[in-house]
Amino acid sequence: MDNELSALVTIFTEFYYWITVVLMFLIHVGFCMYEVGVSRYKNHQHTLMKNTMLIPLVTITWFFFGWWIYWAFINGPGLGTSIISGESGMNLVADGWGANELGNPTGPAMAINMGDHISGVFWAAFLLFSWTAASIVSGAVIERIRISAFGVLAIAIGSVFWTIDASWGWHFDGWMVKVLGYHDAYASGVIHAVCGGFALGVLVVLGPRIGKFVNGIPQNIGPRNPWLVTLGLFLIYTGFWGFYAACNIPIFDAGADSGAGVTYFTAANIYASPTTLSGVTMNFLMSLAGGLLAGYVVAKGDPFWTYSSGLAGIICASAGNDLYHPLQSMVIAMVGVVIMYKLHYWVERRFKIDDAVGAVAVHGYAGVVGLLICGFVLWGYPSSTYEGYAAITPWGMLAGAIIMFGVLGFLPGYVIALILNSAGQLRIPREVEIAGQDYLAMEAAKKDEDTVASAEQ
Protein backbone atom coordinates (compact mmCIF):
# COMPACT_ATOMS: atom_id res chain seq x y z
CA MET A 1 0.00 0.00 0.00
CA ASP A 2 1.78 3.10 -1.17
CA ASN A 3 -0.97 5.74 -1.16
CA GLU A 4 -3.46 6.85 1.46
CA LEU A 5 -6.63 6.12 -0.49
CA SER A 6 -5.87 2.50 -1.35
CA ALA A 7 -4.58 1.99 2.19
CA LEU A 8 -7.80 3.42 3.58
CA VAL A 9 -9.97 1.10 1.45
CA THR A 10 -7.87 -1.96 2.29
CA ILE A 11 -7.61 -1.34 6.01
CA PHE A 12 -11.29 -0.36 6.26
CA THR A 13 -12.21 -3.63 4.54
CA GLU A 14 -9.89 -5.57 6.85
CA PHE A 15 -11.43 -3.91 9.90
CA TYR A 16 -14.95 -4.35 8.53
CA TYR A 17 -14.60 -8.14 8.32
CA TRP A 18 -12.79 -8.22 11.65
CA ILE A 19 -15.79 -6.58 13.30
CA THR A 20 -18.19 -9.03 11.63
CA VAL A 21 -16.23 -11.91 13.15
CA VAL A 22 -16.59 -10.43 16.61
CA LEU A 23 -20.31 -9.89 16.09
CA MET A 24 -20.80 -13.40 14.74
CA PHE A 25 -19.16 -14.82 17.85
CA LEU A 26 -22.40 -13.83 19.56
CA ILE A 27 -24.25 -16.38 17.42
CA HIS A 28 -22.28 -19.09 19.14
CA VAL A 29 -22.78 -17.64 22.58
CA GLY A 30 -26.48 -17.57 21.77
CA PHE A 31 -26.54 -21.15 20.54
CA CYS A 32 -24.81 -22.34 23.74
CA MET A 33 -27.31 -20.52 25.96
CA TYR A 34 -30.20 -21.69 23.84
CA GLU A 35 -29.22 -25.35 23.91
CA VAL A 36 -28.52 -25.38 27.63
CA GLY A 37 -31.85 -23.64 28.24
CA VAL A 38 -33.68 -26.31 26.28
CA SER A 39 -31.87 -29.29 27.79
CA ARG A 40 -32.75 -30.86 31.11
CA TYR A 41 -30.71 -30.22 34.26
CA LYS A 42 -29.05 -33.62 34.18
CA ASN A 43 -27.62 -32.92 30.71
CA HIS A 44 -26.57 -29.26 30.97
CA GLN A 45 -22.80 -29.69 31.14
CA HIS A 46 -22.52 -32.18 28.31
CA THR A 47 -24.88 -30.13 26.17
CA LEU A 48 -22.70 -27.08 26.70
CA MET A 49 -19.48 -28.97 26.00
CA LYS A 50 -20.89 -30.54 22.84
CA ASN A 51 -21.58 -27.14 21.36
CA THR A 52 -18.43 -25.54 22.70
CA MET A 53 -16.01 -28.16 21.40
CA LEU A 54 -17.20 -27.72 17.85
CA ILE A 55 -15.41 -24.37 17.97
CA PRO A 56 -11.88 -25.78 18.04
CA LEU A 57 -12.72 -28.82 15.91
CA VAL A 58 -14.25 -26.84 13.07
CA THR A 59 -11.62 -24.11 13.39
CA ILE A 60 -8.62 -26.37 12.92
CA THR A 61 -10.21 -28.45 10.16
CA TRP A 62 -11.32 -25.25 8.45
CA PHE A 63 -7.64 -24.29 8.53
CA PHE A 64 -6.50 -27.73 7.34
CA PHE A 65 -8.90 -28.19 4.43
CA GLY A 66 -12.23 -26.30 4.70
CA TRP A 67 -11.02 -23.04 3.19
CA TRP A 68 -9.12 -24.93 0.51
CA ILE A 69 -12.33 -26.77 -0.46
CA TYR A 70 -14.18 -23.46 -0.86
CA TRP A 71 -11.73 -22.27 -3.50
CA ALA A 72 -11.11 -25.67 -5.12
CA PHE A 73 -14.64 -26.87 -5.91
CA ILE A 74 -16.21 -23.90 -7.72
CA ASN A 75 -16.55 -25.88 -10.97
CA GLY A 76 -18.08 -28.93 -9.30
CA PRO A 77 -15.60 -30.19 -10.60
CA GLY A 78 -16.87 -30.79 -14.11
CA LEU A 79 -20.16 -28.90 -13.83
CA GLY A 80 -19.08 -25.43 -14.92
CA THR A 81 -16.20 -23.44 -16.32
CA SER A 82 -14.33 -20.90 -14.23
CA ILE A 83 -14.37 -17.33 -15.54
CA ILE A 84 -10.98 -16.83 -13.93
CA SER A 85 -9.03 -19.75 -15.26
CA GLY A 86 -11.23 -21.08 -18.08
CA GLU A 87 -10.87 -24.54 -16.53
CA SER A 88 -13.70 -26.88 -15.57
CA GLY A 89 -11.73 -29.10 -13.21
CA MET A 90 -10.50 -28.33 -9.72
CA ASN A 91 -9.71 -24.66 -9.26
CA LEU A 92 -6.22 -24.98 -7.82
CA VAL A 93 -4.13 -22.25 -9.42
CA ALA A 94 -6.13 -19.46 -10.99
CA ASP A 95 -4.46 -16.09 -11.25
CA GLY A 96 -4.39 -15.61 -7.49
CA TRP A 97 -7.88 -17.04 -6.88
CA GLY A 98 -7.08 -20.75 -6.72
CA ALA A 99 -7.29 -23.10 -3.75
CA ASN A 100 -3.54 -23.64 -3.60
CA GLU A 101 -2.95 -19.90 -3.70
CA LEU A 102 -5.52 -18.94 -1.06
CA GLY A 103 -6.36 -22.01 1.03
CA ASN A 104 -3.19 -24.09 1.25
CA PRO A 105 -2.52 -24.34 5.00
CA THR A 106 1.22 -24.12 4.39
CA GLY A 107 0.95 -21.25 1.89
CA PRO A 108 1.84 -17.59 2.42
CA ALA A 109 -1.81 -16.43 2.34
CA MET A 110 -2.63 -18.55 5.41
CA ALA A 111 -0.51 -16.62 7.91
CA ILE A 112 0.50 -13.10 8.87
CA ASN A 113 1.60 -11.63 5.59
CA MET A 114 2.56 -7.98 5.25
CA GLY A 115 1.35 -7.97 1.66
CA ASP A 116 -2.12 -9.37 2.39
CA HIS A 117 -4.57 -7.67 4.75
CA ILE A 118 -7.71 -9.49 3.62
CA SER A 119 -7.23 -13.28 3.38
CA GLY A 120 -7.12 -13.88 7.12
CA VAL A 121 -10.24 -11.93 8.05
CA PHE A 122 -12.11 -13.38 5.08
CA TRP A 123 -11.05 -16.86 6.21
CA ALA A 124 -12.26 -16.02 9.71
CA ALA A 125 -15.62 -14.68 8.52
CA PHE A 126 -16.25 -17.91 6.65
CA LEU A 127 -15.07 -19.89 9.66
CA LEU A 128 -17.74 -18.24 11.79
CA PHE A 129 -20.31 -19.32 9.19
CA SER A 130 -18.91 -22.83 9.63
CA TRP A 131 -19.38 -22.74 13.39
CA THR A 132 -22.96 -21.68 12.81
CA ALA A 133 -23.45 -24.56 10.41
CA ALA A 134 -22.30 -27.11 12.96
CA SER A 135 -24.15 -25.40 15.78
CA ILE A 136 -27.46 -25.60 13.91
CA VAL A 137 -27.11 -29.38 13.85
CA SER A 138 -25.98 -29.46 17.48
CA GLY A 139 -29.29 -28.27 18.88
CA ALA A 140 -31.36 -30.91 17.13
CA VAL A 141 -29.49 -33.86 18.63
CA ILE A 142 -29.13 -32.89 22.29
CA GLU A 143 -29.42 -35.28 25.23
CA ARG A 144 -28.67 -38.53 23.39
CA ILE A 145 -25.72 -38.16 21.00
CA ARG A 146 -22.15 -39.03 21.93
CA ILE A 147 -19.95 -35.94 21.99
CA SER A 148 -17.26 -37.79 20.07
CA ALA A 149 -19.79 -38.65 17.35
CA PHE A 150 -21.02 -35.11 17.20
CA GLY A 151 -17.41 -33.95 16.76
CA VAL A 152 -17.18 -35.99 13.55
CA LEU A 153 -20.55 -34.71 12.32
CA ALA A 154 -19.62 -31.11 13.16
CA ILE A 155 -16.48 -31.35 11.06
CA ALA A 156 -18.42 -32.98 8.21
CA ILE A 157 -21.01 -30.21 7.99
CA GLY A 158 -18.81 -27.34 9.19
CA SER A 159 -15.64 -27.97 7.22
CA VAL A 160 -16.76 -30.12 4.28
CA PHE A 161 -20.36 -30.16 3.08
CA TRP A 162 -21.49 -26.59 3.69
CA THR A 163 -18.14 -25.54 2.23
CA ILE A 164 -18.82 -27.43 -0.96
CA ASP A 165 -22.24 -25.85 -1.31
CA ALA A 166 -20.76 -22.41 -0.67
CA SER A 167 -18.16 -23.08 -3.33
CA TRP A 168 -20.92 -24.10 -5.76
CA GLY A 169 -23.57 -21.51 -4.99
CA TRP A 170 -22.06 -18.77 -2.84
CA HIS A 171 -19.03 -17.75 -4.86
CA PHE A 172 -18.83 -15.24 -7.70
CA ASP A 173 -17.39 -18.02 -9.89
CA GLY A 174 -19.54 -20.91 -8.56
CA TRP A 175 -21.07 -23.25 -11.15
CA MET A 176 -24.57 -23.11 -9.64
CA VAL A 177 -24.64 -19.34 -10.07
CA LYS A 178 -23.54 -19.60 -13.69
CA VAL A 179 -25.54 -22.62 -14.80
CA LEU A 180 -28.66 -22.54 -12.57
CA GLY A 181 -28.89 -18.81 -11.88
CA TYR A 182 -28.78 -19.69 -8.19
CA HIS A 183 -29.16 -16.64 -5.96
CA ASP A 184 -28.82 -16.84 -2.20
CA ALA A 185 -27.40 -13.55 -0.95
CA TYR A 186 -27.68 -14.19 2.80
CA ALA A 187 -27.63 -17.97 2.80
CA SER A 188 -31.20 -19.30 3.05
CA GLY A 189 -29.82 -22.37 1.35
CA VAL A 190 -26.05 -22.42 1.67
CA ILE A 191 -26.12 -22.30 5.45
CA HIS A 192 -29.64 -22.94 6.65
CA ALA A 193 -31.20 -25.42 4.23
CA VAL A 194 -28.07 -27.55 4.06
CA CYS A 195 -27.73 -27.70 7.85
CA GLY A 196 -31.43 -28.37 8.34
CA GLY A 197 -31.21 -31.22 5.84
CA PHE A 198 -28.05 -32.56 7.48
CA ALA A 199 -29.69 -32.45 10.92
CA LEU A 200 -32.73 -34.31 9.59
CA GLY A 201 -30.50 -37.01 8.09
CA VAL A 202 -28.78 -37.49 11.46
CA LEU A 203 -32.07 -37.48 13.38
CA VAL A 204 -33.55 -40.24 11.23
CA VAL A 205 -30.74 -42.56 12.34
CA LEU A 206 -30.26 -41.21 15.86
CA GLY A 207 -33.90 -41.58 16.90
CA PRO A 208 -35.91 -39.70 19.51
CA ARG A 209 -35.07 -39.13 23.18
CA ILE A 210 -36.52 -41.70 25.58
CA GLY A 211 -39.98 -40.51 26.54
CA LYS A 212 -40.44 -38.16 23.61
CA PHE A 213 -43.06 -40.43 22.08
CA VAL A 214 -45.46 -42.25 24.38
CA ASN A 215 -47.71 -44.68 22.51
CA GLY A 216 -46.69 -42.84 19.36
CA ILE A 217 -47.85 -39.49 20.66
CA PRO A 218 -45.20 -36.73 20.88
CA GLN A 219 -44.64 -35.25 24.33
CA ASN A 220 -43.30 -31.77 25.01
CA ILE A 221 -39.89 -31.84 26.75
CA GLY A 222 -38.87 -28.47 28.14
CA PRO A 223 -37.51 -25.90 27.65
CA ARG A 224 -36.23 -26.04 31.23
CA ASN A 225 -35.00 -22.46 31.29
CA PRO A 226 -37.03 -20.19 28.98
CA TRP A 227 -35.02 -17.12 30.05
CA LEU A 228 -31.78 -18.65 28.89
CA VAL A 229 -33.49 -19.60 25.63
CA THR A 230 -34.73 -16.03 25.26
CA LEU A 231 -31.32 -14.50 25.84
CA GLY A 232 -29.77 -17.05 23.53
CA LEU A 233 -32.10 -16.22 20.68
CA PHE A 234 -31.63 -12.47 21.15
CA LEU A 235 -27.89 -13.03 20.91
CA ILE A 236 -28.36 -15.10 17.77
CA TYR A 237 -30.39 -12.23 16.27
CA THR A 238 -27.54 -9.88 17.17
CA GLY A 239 -24.91 -12.13 15.72
CA PHE A 240 -27.03 -12.50 12.61
CA TRP A 241 -26.38 -8.78 11.97
CA GLY A 242 -22.72 -9.59 11.80
CA PHE A 243 -23.47 -12.48 9.51
CA TYR A 244 -25.38 -10.21 7.13
CA ALA A 245 -22.51 -7.70 7.16
CA ALA A 246 -19.97 -10.44 6.52
CA CYS A 247 -21.86 -11.56 3.41
CA ASN A 248 -21.05 -8.24 1.71
CA ILE A 249 -18.03 -6.57 0.23
CA PRO A 250 -18.17 -3.11 1.81
CA ILE A 251 -16.39 -1.05 -0.89
CA PHE A 252 -16.25 -2.41 -4.42
CA ASP A 253 -15.99 -0.99 -7.92
CA ALA A 254 -18.64 -3.18 -9.53
CA GLY A 255 -18.46 -1.17 -12.74
CA ALA A 256 -14.82 -1.87 -13.39
CA ASP A 257 -15.05 -5.48 -12.20
CA SER A 258 -17.93 -6.36 -14.49
CA GLY A 259 -16.38 -4.67 -17.51
CA ALA A 260 -19.20 -2.13 -17.75
CA GLY A 261 -16.74 0.59 -18.57
CA VAL A 262 -17.84 2.84 -15.71
CA THR A 263 -16.64 3.46 -12.19
CA TYR A 264 -19.40 2.30 -9.82
CA PHE A 265 -18.34 2.11 -6.20
CA THR A 266 -20.89 0.31 -4.04
CA ALA A 267 -21.36 -2.34 -1.43
CA ALA A 268 -21.69 -5.71 -3.15
CA ASN A 269 -23.11 -9.08 -2.24
CA ILE A 270 -21.15 -12.34 -2.20
CA TYR A 271 -21.59 -12.57 -6.00
CA ALA A 272 -20.00 -9.12 -6.47
CA SER A 273 -23.36 -7.66 -7.56
CA PRO A 274 -24.37 -4.23 -6.25
CA THR A 275 -26.56 -3.73 -3.19
CA THR A 276 -26.70 -1.27 -0.29
CA LEU A 277 -26.11 -2.02 3.36
CA SER A 278 -28.80 0.54 4.05
CA GLY A 279 -31.52 -1.33 2.17
CA VAL A 280 -30.38 -4.70 3.44
CA THR A 281 -30.70 -3.41 7.00
CA MET A 282 -34.33 -2.52 6.37
CA ASN A 283 -34.99 -5.96 4.94
CA PHE A 284 -33.32 -7.71 7.86
CA LEU A 285 -35.56 -5.90 10.33
CA MET A 286 -38.73 -6.24 8.31
CA SER A 287 -38.23 -9.97 7.86
CA LEU A 288 -37.52 -10.31 11.58
CA ALA A 289 -40.74 -8.44 12.27
CA GLY A 290 -42.72 -10.56 9.82
CA GLY A 291 -41.38 -13.74 11.37
CA LEU A 292 -42.23 -12.65 14.90
CA LEU A 293 -45.74 -11.54 13.91
CA ALA A 294 -46.55 -14.79 12.12
CA GLY A 295 -44.90 -16.93 14.78
CA TYR A 296 -46.87 -15.35 17.59
CA VAL A 297 -50.11 -16.17 15.79
CA VAL A 298 -49.39 -19.72 14.63
CA ALA A 299 -47.75 -20.72 17.92
CA LYS A 300 -50.52 -19.04 19.92
CA GLY A 301 -48.08 -16.83 21.81
CA ASP A 302 -45.64 -19.58 22.77
CA PRO A 303 -42.38 -17.68 23.49
CA PHE A 304 -40.06 -20.45 22.30
CA TRP A 305 -41.64 -20.68 18.88
CA THR A 306 -42.23 -16.93 18.59
CA TYR A 307 -38.53 -16.20 19.04
CA SER A 308 -37.58 -19.04 16.73
CA SER A 309 -40.02 -17.69 14.17
CA GLY A 310 -38.25 -14.34 14.16
CA LEU A 311 -35.13 -16.20 13.19
CA ALA A 312 -36.97 -18.34 10.64
CA GLY A 313 -38.47 -15.22 9.10
CA ILE A 314 -35.04 -13.72 8.46
CA ILE A 315 -33.78 -17.05 7.15
CA CYS A 316 -36.68 -17.38 4.72
CA ALA A 317 -36.20 -13.90 3.26
CA SER A 318 -32.41 -14.09 3.24
CA ALA A 319 -31.97 -15.52 -0.26
CA GLY A 320 -33.25 -12.31 -1.84
CA ASN A 321 -32.84 -9.78 0.95
CA ASP A 322 -30.24 -7.94 -1.12
CA LEU A 323 -32.95 -7.00 -3.63
CA TYR A 324 -36.42 -7.33 -2.06
CA HIS A 325 -38.58 -4.42 -1.02
CA PRO A 326 -38.86 -4.37 2.80
CA LEU A 327 -42.58 -5.15 2.61
CA GLN A 328 -41.84 -8.13 0.39
CA SER A 329 -39.30 -9.29 2.99
CA MET A 330 -41.92 -9.05 5.69
CA VAL A 331 -44.56 -11.03 3.78
CA ILE A 332 -42.07 -13.67 2.60
CA ALA A 333 -40.91 -14.12 6.19
CA MET A 334 -44.50 -14.64 7.34
CA VAL A 335 -45.18 -17.25 4.66
CA GLY A 336 -42.00 -19.11 5.56
CA VAL A 337 -42.81 -19.15 9.25
CA VAL A 338 -46.30 -20.55 8.79
CA ILE A 339 -45.03 -23.32 6.51
CA MET A 340 -42.04 -24.27 8.68
CA TYR A 341 -44.15 -24.37 11.86
CA LYS A 342 -46.84 -26.59 10.35
CA LEU A 343 -44.27 -28.80 8.68
CA HIS A 344 -42.33 -29.28 11.94
CA TYR A 345 -45.32 -30.80 13.74
CA TRP A 346 -46.46 -32.79 10.74
CA VAL A 347 -43.02 -34.41 10.34
CA GLU A 348 -42.80 -34.98 14.11
CA ARG A 349 -46.13 -36.82 14.19
CA ARG A 350 -45.78 -38.64 10.89
CA PHE A 351 -42.14 -39.78 11.08
CA LYS A 352 -41.48 -39.64 14.86
CA ILE A 353 -38.61 -37.20 14.41
CA ASP A 354 -37.44 -35.62 17.66
CA ASP A 355 -35.90 -32.30 16.68
CA ALA A 356 -35.27 -30.92 20.18
CA VAL A 357 -34.94 -27.25 19.19
CA GLY A 358 -36.84 -27.15 15.91
CA ALA A 359 -33.59 -26.69 13.98
CA VAL A 360 -34.73 -28.64 10.93
CA ALA A 361 -37.81 -26.45 10.69
CA VAL A 362 -36.31 -23.06 11.50
CA HIS A 363 -33.24 -23.53 9.32
CA GLY A 364 -34.09 -26.30 6.89
CA TYR A 365 -37.73 -25.81 5.95
CA ALA A 366 -37.65 -22.01 6.20
CA GLY A 367 -34.46 -21.98 4.12
CA VAL A 368 -35.94 -24.17 1.39
CA VAL A 369 -39.15 -22.13 1.27
CA GLY A 370 -37.03 -18.99 1.03
CA LEU A 371 -35.14 -20.34 -1.98
CA LEU A 372 -38.34 -21.32 -3.77
CA ILE A 373 -40.00 -17.96 -3.14
CA CYS A 374 -36.85 -16.17 -4.29
CA GLY A 375 -37.05 -18.05 -7.60
CA PHE A 376 -40.47 -16.54 -8.29
CA VAL A 377 -40.02 -13.05 -6.87
CA LEU A 378 -36.64 -12.46 -8.56
CA TRP A 379 -37.57 -14.39 -11.72
CA GLY A 380 -35.58 -12.97 -14.63
CA TYR A 381 -33.05 -11.02 -12.54
CA PRO A 382 -29.42 -11.54 -13.52
CA SER A 383 -27.61 -13.74 -11.02
CA SER A 384 -24.38 -11.83 -11.56
CA THR A 385 -22.89 -8.74 -13.17
CA TYR A 386 -20.69 -11.01 -15.31
CA GLU A 387 -21.62 -11.96 -18.87
CA GLY A 388 -22.96 -15.41 -19.67
CA TYR A 389 -24.49 -16.26 -16.29
CA ALA A 390 -27.99 -17.78 -16.18
CA ALA A 391 -30.82 -15.58 -14.91
CA ILE A 392 -32.71 -16.39 -11.71
CA THR A 393 -35.64 -18.77 -12.33
CA PRO A 394 -38.00 -20.86 -10.18
CA TRP A 395 -36.61 -24.11 -11.59
CA GLY A 396 -33.01 -23.02 -11.03
CA MET A 397 -33.82 -22.20 -7.43
CA LEU A 398 -35.76 -25.46 -7.02
CA ALA A 399 -32.72 -27.38 -8.24
CA GLY A 400 -30.61 -25.35 -5.83
CA ALA A 401 -32.93 -26.16 -2.93
CA ILE A 402 -32.74 -29.88 -3.72
CA ILE A 403 -28.94 -29.74 -3.90
CA MET A 404 -28.68 -27.82 -0.63
CA PHE A 405 -31.24 -29.62 1.53
CA GLY A 406 -31.06 -33.06 -0.04
CA VAL A 407 -27.79 -33.77 -1.82
CA LEU A 408 -25.34 -31.87 0.39
CA GLY A 409 -27.47 -31.85 3.55
CA PHE A 410 -29.72 -34.83 4.24
CA LEU A 411 -27.72 -37.44 2.34
CA PRO A 412 -24.29 -36.94 3.99
CA GLY A 413 -25.89 -36.51 7.42
CA TYR A 414 -27.81 -39.76 7.03
CA VAL A 415 -24.85 -41.76 5.67
CA ILE A 416 -22.32 -40.56 8.25
CA ALA A 417 -24.78 -41.14 11.09
CA LEU A 418 -25.48 -44.60 9.70
CA ILE A 419 -21.76 -45.44 9.71
CA LEU A 420 -21.28 -44.12 13.25
CA ASN A 421 -24.37 -45.98 14.41
CA SER A 422 -23.27 -49.27 12.87
CA ALA A 423 -20.00 -48.91 14.82
CA GLY A 424 -21.97 -48.28 18.03
CA GLN A 425 -20.51 -44.77 18.25
CA LEU A 426 -23.52 -42.55 17.58
CA ARG A 427 -25.85 -42.71 20.55
CA ILE A 428 -25.18 -42.84 24.28
CA PRO A 429 -26.30 -46.01 26.12
CA ARG A 430 -29.87 -46.13 27.38
CA GLU A 431 -28.68 -46.22 31.01
CA VAL A 432 -26.71 -43.00 30.56
CA GLU A 433 -29.62 -41.27 28.88
CA ILE A 434 -31.92 -42.19 31.75
CA ALA A 435 -29.41 -41.26 34.46
CA GLY A 436 -28.38 -38.08 32.65
CA GLN A 437 -25.15 -37.36 30.82
CA ASP A 438 -23.87 -35.28 33.77
CA TYR A 439 -24.57 -37.94 36.40
CA LEU A 440 -20.94 -38.57 37.36
CA ALA A 441 -20.01 -34.88 37.25
CA MET A 442 -22.99 -33.98 39.45
CA GLU A 443 -22.16 -36.76 41.88
CA ALA A 444 -18.56 -35.57 42.16
CA ALA A 445 -19.71 -31.98 42.73
CA LYS A 446 -22.06 -33.14 45.50
CA LYS A 447 -19.27 -35.04 47.21
CA ASP A 448 -17.08 -31.95 47.05
CA GLU A 449 -19.85 -29.90 48.57
CA ASP A 450 -20.38 -32.38 51.40
CA THR A 451 -16.65 -32.56 52.11
CA VAL A 452 -16.31 -28.79 52.25
CA ALA A 453 -19.41 -28.50 54.44
CA SER A 454 -18.00 -31.09 56.87
CA ALA A 455 -14.73 -29.22 57.09
CA GLU A 456 -16.56 -25.99 57.84
CA GLN A 457 -18.44 -27.44 60.78
Next chain:
Amino acid sequence: MEPTVTSWVDVMVSGQGQVYPYVGTEIWWLILAIVIWLGWHVITGISETEEHEEVCNRAPGPNDHKNNITNW
Protein backbone atom coordinates in the same frame (compact mmCIF):
# COMPACT_ATOMS: atom_id res chain seq x y z
CA MET B 1 18.72 -20.14 13.15
CA GLU B 2 18.40 -16.49 12.19
CA PRO B 3 15.09 -14.73 12.91
CA THR B 4 12.87 -14.13 9.88
CA VAL B 5 12.91 -10.43 10.62
CA THR B 6 16.12 -8.71 11.64
CA SER B 7 15.20 -5.21 10.47
CA TRP B 8 11.72 -3.75 9.90
CA VAL B 9 13.28 -1.26 7.49
CA ASP B 10 14.42 -4.16 5.33
CA VAL B 11 10.92 -5.66 5.44
CA MET B 12 9.36 -2.41 4.23
CA VAL B 13 11.96 -1.73 1.56
CA SER B 14 11.94 -5.26 0.17
CA GLY B 15 8.17 -5.78 0.38
CA GLN B 16 8.73 -9.01 2.33
CA GLY B 17 5.41 -10.73 3.15
CA GLN B 18 6.02 -13.62 5.53
CA VAL B 19 7.34 -12.44 8.88
CA TYR B 20 6.59 -15.39 11.19
CA PRO B 21 9.41 -17.53 12.61
CA TYR B 22 10.86 -20.53 10.78
CA VAL B 23 9.46 -19.80 7.32
CA GLY B 24 9.77 -23.01 5.29
CA THR B 25 8.85 -25.37 8.12
CA GLU B 26 5.06 -24.98 7.68
CA ILE B 27 4.54 -28.55 6.49
CA TRP B 28 6.01 -29.97 9.71
CA TRP B 29 3.77 -27.78 11.84
CA LEU B 30 0.82 -28.96 9.74
CA ILE B 31 1.70 -32.62 10.25
CA LEU B 32 2.06 -32.06 13.99
CA ALA B 33 -1.30 -30.27 14.14
CA ILE B 34 -3.05 -33.08 12.22
CA VAL B 35 -1.58 -35.70 14.58
CA ILE B 36 -2.82 -33.66 17.56
CA TRP B 37 -6.26 -33.34 15.97
CA LEU B 38 -6.66 -37.06 15.25
CA GLY B 39 -5.23 -37.99 18.63
CA TRP B 40 -7.77 -35.77 20.33
CA HIS B 41 -10.60 -37.73 18.70
CA VAL B 42 -9.15 -41.05 19.82
CA ILE B 43 -8.55 -39.90 23.40
CA THR B 44 -11.96 -38.31 23.86
CA GLY B 45 -13.73 -41.28 22.28
CA ILE B 46 -12.06 -43.70 24.67
CA SER B 47 -12.67 -41.56 27.74
CA GLU B 48 -16.32 -41.06 26.80
CA THR B 49 -16.80 -44.83 26.47
CA GLU B 50 -15.20 -45.39 29.88
CA GLU B 51 -17.48 -42.81 31.46
CA HIS B 52 -20.53 -44.45 29.90
CA GLU B 53 -19.46 -47.90 31.10
CA GLU B 54 -19.19 -46.66 34.66
CA VAL B 55 -22.70 -45.20 34.57
CA CYS B 56 -24.08 -48.34 32.92
CA ASN B 57 -22.58 -50.54 35.62
CA ARG B 58 -24.35 -48.55 38.30
CA ALA B 59 -27.52 -47.86 36.28
CA PRO B 60 -28.91 -44.93 38.28
CA GLY B 61 -32.63 -44.18 38.00
CA PRO B 62 -34.11 -41.20 36.15
CA ASN B 63 -34.44 -39.13 39.34
CA ASP B 64 -31.23 -40.14 41.13
CA HIS B 65 -29.38 -37.11 39.82
CA LYS B 66 -31.67 -34.92 41.94
CA ASN B 67 -29.84 -36.17 45.04
CA ASN B 68 -26.68 -34.66 43.60
CA ILE B 69 -27.89 -31.13 42.95
CA THR B 70 -25.55 -28.87 44.88
CA ASN B 71 -26.47 -25.88 47.01
CA TRP B 72 -23.14 -24.07 46.81
